[in-house]
Amino acid sequence: KRLAVHTAGHPMPDASSVEAAETVLRLAEACGADDLLIALISGGGTALCTAFVEPIRLEEARETFDLLLRAGAEIHEMNTVRRHLSQVGGGRLARAAAPAEVQALVVSDVVGDDLSVIASGPTVPDPSTCAEARRVLVRYGLWTRVPVSVRAVLEDGERHPERDTSKPGDPAFRRVRTELLGNNRRALAAAAREAERRGYAVAVVADDVTGEAREVAPRQIAEARARAGPGPACLLWGGETTVTVRGQGRGGRNQEWALAAALALDGVSQPVVALSGGTDGRDGPTDAAGAWVSPQTVRRARARQMNPEAFLEDNDAYTFFQRLQQLLQPGPTHTNVMDLQVVLLGTAGPIRA
Structure with missing residues (x-):
């Protein structure tokens, strides 16, 4: 009171x-x-x-x-x-x-x-x-x-x-x-502990990621694939990218990162899942924290007559991932320590809950 x-x-x-x-x-x-x-x-x-x-x-x-x-x-x-x-x-x-x-x-x-x-x-x-x-x-x-x-x-x-x-x-x-x-470093440490618990070999690559989201994503995907070992691996980044808005669509930096990552993963044969999310549960003026992608994302979009490059140019990642049901929507967390990017390579074995 x-x-x-x-x-x-x-x-x-x-x-x-x-x-x-x-x-x-x-x-x-x-x-x-x-x-x-x-x-x-x-x-x-x-x-x-x-x-x-x-x-x-x-x-x-x-x-x-x-x-x-x-x-x-x-x-x-x-x-x-x-x-x-x-x-x-x-x-x-x-x-x-x-x-x-x-x-x-x-x-x-x-x-x-x-x-x-x-x-x-x-x-x-x-x-x-x-x-x-x-x-x-x-x-x-x-x-x-x-x-x-x-x-x-x-x-x-x-x-x-x-x-x-x-x-x-x-x-x-x-x-x-x-x-x-x-801070972001503590969030990365918590994510690393959970990934290890689930059987992944973990590398926290950086906690100071900045730059244009659509440019950062393909670099991180390339680095993750280059660093992949024989077993399941989890690579983690933290920081906060930016988006130069030129289109009329909806989205945020994490969703834009994910769309650029999807294009970078198109045609890749190895099992990969990548996501970018805001720790506060909100990415830009949307109800999503971010989105997740795999090598199948672009193929699924094109099968629905969706042009990923056009969505990216219109800064309309929210609509893109909403149609594919690949938005990350945990709801508000009430704590903001910037963003996390997670790239999983290979398949970890089952663990106890």
Whole structure:
């Protein structure tokens, strides 16, 4: 009864996100030197709890974030821009709470577990600058396309560094402690234990996968096949790919990875099953976490008069796998530690349940 829950928008912030942020900031600003503020921080916090630097309006921030998503910006680039527009990110929550003691408990959803990137780093110093945020927008050809208010805030931060996010050395961080509770590496370790229990020889290849999903998938499939031994093998990767949206279809990075992997497996004779899934149970604006594929996937699609290449070009992997009943749909897990890619080669023997 003493917990107030604010339901808000994700992956795009909404009016409830702003209301949540304003509530949190009021609570933080009311803290004194004898108070302890506990902050539970995880992926999605940037959208779920955010208010924007004046004069940026919610719809203008949403437009900016949508442009970045569609341009294929990586998560660290997205958050470089986001935290410079936020009244919460970039250490501004810690600044609001000072001189109170702050204990931050963090679940990482970013490659490398950079605390300044997770939920835009509300309780840690921000090593980036408004100039870097501007360069991200320039890099993707968006500087002249984002709202005037966004450009104004970033230009103002360049001219007046004291208005920028909180930086290392700021006294607001003297009483802030941070503990990392979960990350992609721990998810990979759990997956490896389960695969070993099921009789597979396991290799955790990497936990820092990034890049365009349709380009990453064939490389991983080729590596898995090249590393395959005589017995059943399980190769695991973790990280977070991106998708440059050019089509009109539905999907997400994991489903797009799976469609590209299906094309890479077309015609392969050895037994292979591959999947990519988001650990939070949701991939893009869909109800699926990802999808699974085998060497038979493309053949099954063509038998149904479906052109896999056309679905890929239209970024319509969801429709493709929905028709084949190969979506991965575990439902929400309520924990986001990025994505897992699993490639199984050969057949493991039966085990005890």
